[in-house]
Amino acid sequence: MGLREDAAELDASDPLAGLRSAFLLPPGKIYLDGNSLGPPAHRVLERLDAVARGEWGGDLIASWNCHRWIDLPRRAAAKIARLINAAPDEVLVADSTSVNLFKLIAAALAMNPGRRTILSERGNFPSDLYIAEGVASLIGARLKIAHTDALEAALDDGVALLVLSHVDYRTGRLHDIDGMTRLAQARGALVLWDLAHSVGAMEIDVTRAKADFAVGCGYKYLNGGPGAPAFLYVPARHQDKARQPLQGWFGHGAQFAFEERYRPAAGIARFQCGTPPILSLAALDAALELWDGVALAEVRRKSLRLTELFMRAVDEYCAGAGLRLLTPRIGDRRGSHVSYAAPEDGYAVMQALIARGVVGDFRAPDILRFGFAPLYLTHAETVEAAAILGEVLQSRAWDRPEYRARAHVT
Amino acid sequence: MGLREDAAELDASDPLAGLRSAFLLPPGKIYLDGNSLGPPAHRVLERLDAVARGEWGGDLIASWNCHRWIDLPRRAAAKIARLINAAPDEVLVADSTSVNLFKLIAAALAMNPGRRTILSERGNFPSDLYIAEGVASLIGARLKIAHTDALEAALDDGVALLVLSHVDYRTGRLHDIDGMTRLAQARGALVLWDLAHSVGAMEIDVTRAKADFAVGCGYKYLNGGPGAPAFLYVPARHQDKARQPLQGWFGHGAQFAFEERYRPAAGIARFQCGTPPILSLAALDAALELWDGVALAEVRRKSLRLTELFMRAVDEYCAGAGLRLLTPRIGDRRGSHVSYAAPEDGYAVMQALIARGVVGDFRAPDILRFGFAPLYLTHAETVEAAAILGEVLQSRAWDRPEYRARAHVT
Numbered sequence: 102m103g104l105r106e107d108a109a110e111l112d113a114s115d116p117l118a119g120l121r122s123a124f125l126l127p128p129g130k131i132y133l134d135g136n137s138l139g140p141p142a143h144r145v146l147e148r149l150d151a152v153a154r155g156e157w158g159g160d161l162i163a164s165w166n167c168h169r170w171i172d173l174p175r176r177a178a179a180k181i182a183r184l185i186n187a188a189p190d191e192v193l194v195a196d197s198t199s200v201n202l203f204k205l206i207a208a209a210l211a212m213n214p215g216r217r218t219i220l221s222e223r224g225n226f227p228s229d230l231y232i233a234e235g236v237a238s239l240i241g242a243r244l245k246i247a248h249t250d251a252l253e254a255a256l257d258d259g260v261a262l263l264v265l266s267h268v269d270y271r272t273g274r275l276h277d278i279d280g281m282t283r284l285a286q287a288r289g290a291l292v293l294w295d296l297a298h299s300v301g302a303m304e305i306d307v308t309r310a311k312a313d314f315a316v317g318c319g320y321k322y323l324n325g326g327p328g329a330p331a332f333l334y335v336p337a338r339h340q341d342k343a344r345q346p347l348q349g350w351f352g353h354g355a356q357f358a359f360e361e362r363y364r365p366a367a368g369i370a371r372f373q374c375g376t377p378p379i380l381s382l383a384a385l386d387a388a389l390e391l392w393d394g395v396a397l398a399e400v401r402r403k404s405l406r407l408t409e410l411f412m413r414a415v416d417e418y419c420a421g422a423g424l425r426l427l428t429p430r431i432g433d434r435r436g437s438h439v440s441y442a443a444p445e446d447g448y449a450v451m452q453a454l455i456a457r458g459v460v461g462d463f464r465a466p467d468i469l470r471f472g473f474a475p476l477y478l479t480h481a482e483t484v485e486a487a488a489i490l491g492e493v494l495q496s497r498a499w500d501r502p503e504y505r506a507r508a509h510v511t
Numbered sequence: 512m513g514l515r516e517d518a519a520e521l522d523a524s525d526p527l528a529g530l531r532s533a534f535l536l537p538p539g540k541i542y543l544d545g546n547s548l549g550p551p552a553h554r555v556l557e558r559l560d561a562v563a564r565g566e567w568g569g570d571l572i573a574s575w576n577c578h579r580w581i582d583l584p585r586r587a588a589a590k591i592a593r594l595i596n597a598a599p600d601e602v603l604v605a606d607s608t609s610v611n612l613f614k615l616i617a618a619a620l621a622m623n624p625g626r627r628t629i630l631s632e633r634g635n636f637p638s639d640l641y642i643a644e645g646v647a648s649l650i651g652a653r654l655k656i657a658h659t660d661a662l663e664a665a666l667d668d669g670v671a672l673l674v675l676s677h678v679d680y681r682t683g684r685l686h687d688i689d690g691m692t693r694l695a696q697a698r699g700a701l702v703l704w705d706l707a708h709s710v711g712a713m714e715i716d717v718t719r720a721k722a723d724f725a726v727g728c729g730y731k732y733l734n735g736g737p738g739a740p741a742f743l744y745v746p747a748r749h750q751d752k753a754r755q756p757l758q759g760w761f762g763h764g765a766q767f768a769f770e771e772r773y774r775p776a777a778g779i780a781r782f783q784c785g786t787p788p789i790l791s792l793a794a795l796d797a798a799l800e801l802w803d804g805v806a807l808a809e810v811r812r813k814s815l816r817l818t819e820l821f822m823r824a825v826d827e828y829c830a831g832a833g834l835r836l837l838t839p840r841i842g843d844r845r846g847s848h849v850s851y852a853a854p855e856d857g858y859a860v861m862q863a864l865i866a867r868g869v870v871g872d873f874r875a876p877d878i879l880r881f882g883f884a885p886l887y888l889t890h891a892e893t894v895e896a897a898a899i900l901g902e903v904l905q906s907r908a909w910d911r912p913e914y915r916a917r918a919h920v921t
Contacts, residue, residue, distance in 0.1 A: 125564070125568040127568070127569055127570070127571065130571075132571060134571065134572045137572050138567075138571060140567075140568065140571055141563060141564070141567050141568045145563070146564050146568070149559060149563050150556075150559075150560060153551060153556055153736070153794070154551070157548075157550075157736060157737055158535040158537070158550065158551045158556070159537055161540075161544065161548060161550055161870065162544045162547050162548045162870065163865070163870070164737065170737060196606065196607075196610065196785070197759065197784060197785025197786055197787075198785055198786075199757070199759030199760065199785030199786075200606065200610060200757060200759070200784055200785055203756070203757055203784075207649065223771070226760075227763070227769045227770060227771065228759045228760035228785065230771060230772075230773075231758045231759060231760060231763065231773035232757070232758065232759055234758065234772070234773050235758040235773065236756065238756070239617065239650060239756040240649060240650065246771065320786070326789070327567055327574065327575075327580060327786075327788075327789035327790065328785075328786040328787045328789045328790075330788060331785070346613070346645040346646065346649040347609070347610060347642070347645060348641045348642065348644065348645040349607065349609030349610070349638045349641060349642055350636075350637055350638035350641060351609075353637070353641065357875065358875055359874065359875050360637060361633070361637065361640060361656065362640075362641075363640075363641040363644050363645065374609045374610055375606070375608055375610055375638065375738075375741070376607055376738040377607075377738045378736075378737075378738040378739065378740060378788040378790075378791035379736070379737035379738045379791070380559065380737065380788075380790050380791045380794055381788035381789070381790045381791040382738070384563070384790055455573070460571065460572065460573070462572065464769065465767065465768055465769050
């Protein structure tokens, strides 16, 4: 059977197909960048207006109590907890991923005294490396960056903390979260996982993995809106030992007692800092409601089908165009996006694709990246996107000044 | 003339009176808590919908470029810059006030090597003290907290940084920003001002004061929405020397080059960290448009008239009720809120007032706090609020179980 027939059949039997209508998706676009910014669900737009006009405008300051803004970070977090198999009070929504990394890296180093190395991986998301470097230089620790193959050897008795991304933001390669955690902990290191490119695209079980810490992003597969607040995970066993240095009033044990000295709140609340951005947070919270009743095993199955189908379609439509697949073919080893190194000016290729309604993104130096969000994409779109990519490459439609000009920053 | 006649006359000649209609204010309330959470302007609600539905929903990831989300933190900041007489590129909107304090306190300590003391004031906003304590304990510095009267004596040659709030969050007392800055700098300290309770209520001139750093809040007199992103100020003369440890990708010199090592951006951009919460940020940006053409001298004059009138009205309506004024009578020495210590259960008094439509707030242990936002309050409301406070106190209407029960967290 042909690709398009396969896609039609898969769409017809897709148990998640009904979720697409929950989203506002612009007509005429195939959106393969939900791994950078998920689209708004209709309920998110409604909630945002209700919170802004009704709660803020109607009840003003009283909304902190009567609309429970005060515990919105924890209510949103409880919805994320299910997605990573954590207890509701082991997750907190707060700040940005980078800020949360700072908190947890600093906390981890203090929990593993005598060891002064933060170990991470070459090619990890740059902000993760920058933040680790920032903590290290502030407190006199060091950041060691090792190639993937050399990680095990680098886990010496100086390593306090291993910081890894579950799914590589460029290649889509998936780490074995259980195995790596076990290995690093056996060497005496704590382990922090960045789930930005996996949460909402697959089953994650931080409890089974015995992860020490995790962070993740609200605006990718969780569809919380641009720059949505991020989340962090600290298991119950670590919460009362962990102290984080961004100790603002929202993390105080008695926030409205206005005491002079800081006393961390019990439990996960101590990882809050300042006043959370309620509008952005409410949008995320509404987006998270979409996951009610969604089976993550189903999400993962569809993700694998979409990415598999896309690779097959690219094999067919882009044969001979010189694309080099960067993403593992084996399902167990990849996340939910597929990347290719472009033979020439990948930036221009992506601009030409976007002009034709296929929205992926470009990552320096030469990477075409396509994300497959199982909640709203169809198999038919997946095949169509590859066909358009094939046309752009075979016709060299990308080779025009307006596509080559680096006008875009993201 | 009586108070109500005075108020009517002042309202009739109020040059800012026209601004009130820009705001959505709930009917039947006198809102004296704009110093905790300003109300939404109509344009803010419109902008929020346009950004969420039109930009996010319509253009998805492309919005970072086509709607310039990428420089929204700096565009919003330029609007704040005028309010504190800074250059546009000396201000940045980012994160929360507490997170920004962390960045600047850490940066300041590194710029004043050999000195290891952060000096602050007893009664400063607790989160400011907590954050200072957090930085100090992370890097082996110390926080010294002195009574206002003892600040000068405490400025010894160990003090690297003086951290003060321009307006005291409880009493409304106003610091002499020029004089204190000069004094501390003469002793070799850097000076960081928290403008949370002054920006948007008066003229501020950080340039004339030669302040070294400042932070401020987006959701009080700036009306940016609950938990709106905060701002920070770093004068041009310090920007390239200052390094802040929350070094996320948005502060990198080439954010989308995805380099392995951190290189701070030139100028103010290096004080960014992670992805900003665009929905909350757009609301703040829209709220800041209201200040176009507003003369801050006029704002300050009205603020002083409102607070003066309120104190006169309380003198009259609450005579003998045992209120103790905590706010300086002298205009030059106060900000834009007025506080009283309540003789008995201030919490219950405030609940009873709120039940009667006068919304102020309570601050432990016994403080009734009333904020006067010049953009939307009338003089008539100000007198009426005092009259209702008088009724509540004289009739002991507050002395009921439903007001005494501490059900509210804020």
